[in-house]
Amino acid sequence: MSLDKILAISGKPGLYELKTQTRSGFLAESLIDGKRLSVSIRHNVSVLSEIAIYTLTEEVPLREIFKKIYEKENGEQTISHKESKNKLEEYFAEVLPDYDEERVYSSDMKKVIQWYNILQSKGLTDFSEPEKTDKADQEEE
Known part of the structure; x- marks a missing residue:
């Protein structure tokens, strides 16, 4: 899992994994205790990769x-x-x-x-940068 899917949510302890998008925000799961949390767009959320x-x-x-x-x-x-x-x-x-x-x-x-x-x-220690794929590169193959 890349850091693009790991979130820090202001006011909430620990880190969260982005699970799915919802109409009013998204669903996240705590990496600490596995509890799921509905996060609205009002929350201050940071993606670790950013x-x-x-x-x-x-x-x-x-x-x-x-x-x-x-x-x-x-x-x-x-x-x-x-x-x-x-x-x-x-x-x-x-x-x-x-x-x-x-x-x-x-x-x-x-x-x-x-x-x-x-x-x-949690064994999430692959901190390498995700490979970027360009549409032009894919079209050449």
């Missing part, structure tokens, strides 16, 4: 940060998102040394680390 973290030079997609954590931890869980602010900042500096300290808050770091641990626990 999230990036600020660095001093550019914005780094979340998938690349997850990939760096995965490599650093050899595919295992990382530190807890409940660690102290200093520990979170030290860890994040190891993973992404040039992150923008003024625009990336400890709450952002907590989310990234918590999300990585949720995805890792």
